[in-house]
Amino acid sequence: MIQFREVNKYYGSFQVLKEIDLTIGQGEVAVVIGPSGSGKSTLLRCINRLETISSGQLTVNDVNIHERGIDINKVRRDIGMVFQHFNLYPHKTVLENITLAPVKVLGVSRKEAEETAMFYLHKVGIPEKAKSYPSQLSGGQQQRVAIARGLAMKPKIMLFDEPTSALDPEMIGEVLDVMRDLAREGMTMVVVTHEMGFAREVGSSVIFMDQGRIMEQAPPSEFFANPREERARTFLSRLL
Ligand code: ADP
Ligand code: MG
Secondary structure (H helix, E strand, O other), X not given: OEEXXXXXXXXXXXXXXXXXXXXXXXXXXXXXXXOOOOOHHHHHHHHOOOOOOOEEEEEEOOEEOOOOOOOHXXXXXXXXXXXXXXXXXXXXXXXXXXXXXXXXXXXXXXXXXXXXXXXXXXXXXXXXXXXXXXXXXXXXXXXXXHHHHHHOOOOOEEEEEOOXXXXXXXXXXXXXXXXXXXXXXXXXXXXEOOOHHHHHHHOOEEEEEEOOEEEEEEOHHHHHHOOOOHHHHHHHHHHO
């Protein structure tokens, strides 16, 4: 579903992604880990072309997304993204936050969009918050709204960039639970996270990045039992 082939990316003369080769199949959950500044967010943002690549090839759903002339908005409709900071519209209710894009972008009727929004609010466990404003919700609830908003576009891929990093510890679990359910239902996901329990339990593969390179890619059982790379071992030992 997602394939990087020898992808390089520079910011000026600084090379942020180096020779990235990566294939993520349908229904897989790729968990990306690594030190701060290693290029994890950049890698993720290339997948919906929030960042352009400098060379190589990146295909999403068989579309070469960095080719001239492709309809990037069409590609993006299939890709939901959830950020560390939830980026909800503060002056809109939860329901309005979720229905906005389906109505404006997909041309869905308001009634249908609201039904879909309620369906996903049930899914993330907070249907009673439909009429609330973001400021009236906890961080964990706001992040669950952000996930529901992503899902309401019926994407084929969901990208998560440190979705629990801004949350108080007691709220991390409720967001990871929603992501775990999503994985079980077969969503293709790329997740940047420091939650190693999640990586171990839910990941199809763990991708360890350092200084713009994928240093190691392995199933979680293998990676956590016996990381091959010295830098991966050092990284893990610092987290524990
Ligand atoms: P991570 O998510 O792993 O912390 P990032 O992908 O955010 O890493 O960043 C990787 C490197 O690229 C960092 O050294 C960062 O400072 C640099 N970087 C990120 N965005 C830009 C930018 N817009 N311009 C220049 N350098 C950037
Ligand atoms: Mg980042």
